[in-house]
Amino acid sequence: MAAATLPLDAGAGARACACRLVYAVHVNDATRSSSPPPSSPAARVDQPDAPRERLVSCVGLTKRFGRTTAVQDVSFQIAPGEAYGLLGPNGAGKTTTISMLCGLLEADAGVVTLAGATLTEAPMAVKAGIGYVPQEIALYPDLTARENLRFFGRLYAMRGSELTARVEEVLELVELQDRADERIDTYSGGMKRRINIAAGLLHRPRLLVLDEPTVGVDPQSRNAILERVTQLNREGMALLYTSHYMEEVERVCDRIGIMDGGRLIAEGSRRELVDRIGQADRVELDVDGDAVALAEALGEHEAVHQARAVDRRVILLADDGRALLPALLDRAEAAGVRVNGVQVIEPDLEAVFLHLTGKALRD
């Protein structure tokens, strides 16, 4: 697939066509170079590209439901130990994509391979390598947590002492050993989510697929779940993580594919994605004094692209806003304007999505 770049200025025309473009970082050929997954999310960004080993390869996945095309020509790859995120609003096609990858949905077109095995030719081998954590609490409420885990473990041909030991391991991992013999329908939402994930880990999959794993849980449980998932990734397990929560994907994933309208419209590390939209930081100053004059003065700085006064605030679009702050404050002082507060808003994936589609991620 040919790569294209988007103009730096995100005007109406660019927005109109953005949904049909795929960024230059989009991977769709064997020669694509990128960094292998490092051991921590922070270190993942901005590493030099290197030959990528493939664990998962999805090429040209397409799924139609009647006249509706839910997923159109989606391709991506995941390296061993890499955390790959699919980000997009509800209805973007994330769940349909991973359903095809996990063999739950038959693709109308496209190929899925895992460790060299093709889903259509060796479905059992591919499925055995994937741990699937559905969006729903896919557990039997009338069984205890331990009974659920033993049942799902047996589906993967685990038995005897191996199964018993592994069930204890995953219970320990999700910190629910003490409640393991209680029925699932007595659990809180967060506890159910943790067992839901544990069930996907039993057979030590090479790829853990998590579909919106934190939906409906409280912030504390969400944080705990993200901790566990990140830990698993640090230990070498590849992840495919879907969410419409931008901050979760940013926190967990090495690379991110942005989906909208059934298409993968951009792909890359967070930094790469943000860099490619070329959007400046937004700096907001709360001031006492002549805001209009200050806006004019600050607008003359070479790193400031735009400056305007709104009531008692000065709003700037600038490169590297944090680094620019001392200079801005010096100019305000020189202009005799007191600055009461400063806010620097760096472009995030929300901005990237807005830039690409012209709509907010949670629309």
Add this chain to the structure above:
Amino acid sequence: MSPRFGLRVSVRVALLVAGRDLRGRLRDRSALVVGFLAPVAMAVIITVATGGGGDAFRADVGVVDLDGGEIAALFVDDVLGSEDLTRVFTTVPLASRDEAEAAVAQRSVSAAFVIHDGMERITVLRSPTARIAGEIATSVAQNFAAQVAGVGQAVGLSVMTTMFGPEAFDANGFRPTSFDGLDLDASDIEAIDMGALAEEVAAAPMPIELVDASTGPSALSSASYFGPGMAMLFVFFLLGAAPRSLLAEAEAGTLARLRAAPVPVAAVIAGKGLAVAVLGFVSMCVVWGVTALAFGATWGDPFAVVALLLAFVAAALAITTVVSVYAQTETQADGFVSIVAFVFAMLGGSFLFVGDLPPALQQIARLTPNGWALQGFMTLTADGGGVLTVLGPVSAILVFAAVAFAVAVPGLRRWTTT
């Protein structure tokens, strides 16, 4: 995956899923109510309401004695007048065959016996609207005829022995070398003591006793009829749980997790069917046992009963699968299964004796597996017999199962491919 390995995996998975489902259903008290308490309670209520155990079924039968002899009197007084048959039949004396035919046609009697002159034969007049009475009457007549034939043979043997002596018999029976020189006159015939012969006939086991020994008419009670009838009604509800649980698991997400595992999806579905089939079969056996213990009901030869039960479970599972897989929600599937269960029970005769229904409805009963199964149970109870006796009903029920499964397969595909 090799076919052998694949089969082994499929069986393992089916048993695993069946075990989980059975455990879940047994923990769910509603399944126990639907599967065990409700059918037993309904069978008991209807049995008691229709007169209790063995005395529930009664019919008027006409008797035309054109012979007027001792043996005919034996049939009318000692057989039809026996303690067992008087609990079932009330005899109505009639003058002629025409009168008997008219009485049957007008339903003033359910059946009629015509004893022809010289005991040449006994004609049983039956009505299609009173099939049970007709079946019992036929059974009684056939057994009596068999007894008379047996006694006749004994008498014939006695006459031959008197006339020709024991030397006329060899290992293959009567072999007179020649009839020449035989001097048969009246004294030879008179030598047979007719009084002793009559006593011999009278002392012979009554036909009804022989019929009793092979689950005869006295066993055809309300419990024997409504027991299986109610068991069949509720087994529909029980078996409908399998396809409904597919819908429930699809909504809960567990089906997706099962399908994401490296196991054949068909084995998962088969496991679900197996679980409720086992439960349904056990449920029917419990009703069988309770009606037998509480009311002395006899469903018939155990192997034949099991064959009927297994066939019915297969048909009910297939039918509930058909109506459920095309439902969009679990609630909708519940409604469909309830409608089908009650319609089949009504038309099949679970609530009323099929024999008491108008001819058209009796024909319609054959369009339901319930109707065929009840016919099988009636035949077993009235005539006795084993598996071969119910081969027809079992085959018909299995045809229902096969057709329903064929219709269900496209619907099931949505669980396996989407």
